[in-house]
């Protein structure tokens with residue numbers, strides 16, 4: 001379809017939150033150019049965003065925490081929901097059309113042809129682009145994305161609820177899917193009160209797992225238990241987390257852990273509290289940390305350590321459809337884009353229960 005046939009007026013400038021260089025404060029500017037429909041390449045689309053979640057990854061990116069550098073200046077954000085308002089000329093076989101509501105996830109683009117893509121591991125594409133990291137993301141009103149990689153958002157879910165599914169929901173859904181656990185098995189969730197964790201509780205319960213939620217403070221305790229966690233452990237007060245998990249699981253330990261803490265401390269006892277053949281699903285991405293696993297017990301207990309990185313298009317569709325069925329309640333607070341700097345401050349201090357979603361309209 002040609003963007004010329006479409007009546008929507010695309011403004012020349014927009015509001016966006018920009019980080020000039022790693023470690024610099026984020027600045028909201030109102031005169032940022034919008035890519036015009038005529039300038040879209042084949043396969044690209046322009047999405048007018050309604051809202052975007054704020055992931056801890058965006059804070060890592062702004063701080064320059066990770067060994068893989070981001071582009072600068074950077075418009076972060078990778079949990080966006082909005083409408084397709086233009087599609088690049090000469091785009092063929094687009095799975096989305098003008099007016100469709102779509103989501104922008106961390107994997108902005110994957111080639112779908114390389115070895116990893118052919119094996120459906122689009123997250124590890126040789127030619128991949130990352131929203132809000134290697135290409136500008138969703139902390140702006142109009143984002144350029146790729147028709148083959150945006151996620152269709154079904155009716156029956158509000159945009160502000162759908163937003164956080166595109167990274168947080170997708171990531172924990174896939175981690176649980178590959179955790180090789182069965183219904184009734186015990187899953188430990190360090191970081192359970194955060195953006196990823198609070199959705200992990202719900203996807204795990206949806207899959208029939210029993211959940212031990214670990215995080216800190218009264219607000220997160222209440223949230224985790226209200227979302228269905230079977231047991232709560234406060235890491236700020238519990239003296240022996242391993243002993244507590246052993247006690248709750250009848251002395252045997254948990255079948256899996258999905259660690260979504262942004263600090264390495266959430267990983268430290270996992271090898272001890274997992275039972276034989278347990279799986280450590282490594283999700284949280286603390287800066288410059290190593291995983292200190294006791295080799296003897298990793299081998300002796302046949303433990304698997306599995307790095308789990310977002311998910312592919314199919315994982316995204318499954319995760320969104322489960323939520324649209326009513327099974328998942330995203331716990332979020334809406335804020336204006338201008339609050340982003342303050343949101344980062346609260347996030348760095350571990351003060352946010354659930355997610356913050358920025359309103360972009």
Ligand code: 8ID
Nearest residue numbers: 056057191194195196235262265266283284285309310350
């Ligand atoms: O694909 C991936 N693997 C992926 C995708 C998306 C995000 C990885 N991440 C990474 C982020 O980059 C970040 O490092 O997952 C981590 C968590 O992201 P988030 O859920 O967006 O962060 P949050 O909302 O701040 O939640 C983190 C929670 O961990 C708790 C905090 O209190 C907070 O609620 N926490 C911490 I920090 N240390 C803890 C500990 N020792 C802990 N909870 C239990 N035990």
Ligand code: ZN
Nearest residue numbers: 055057167168
């Ligand atoms: Zn994210």
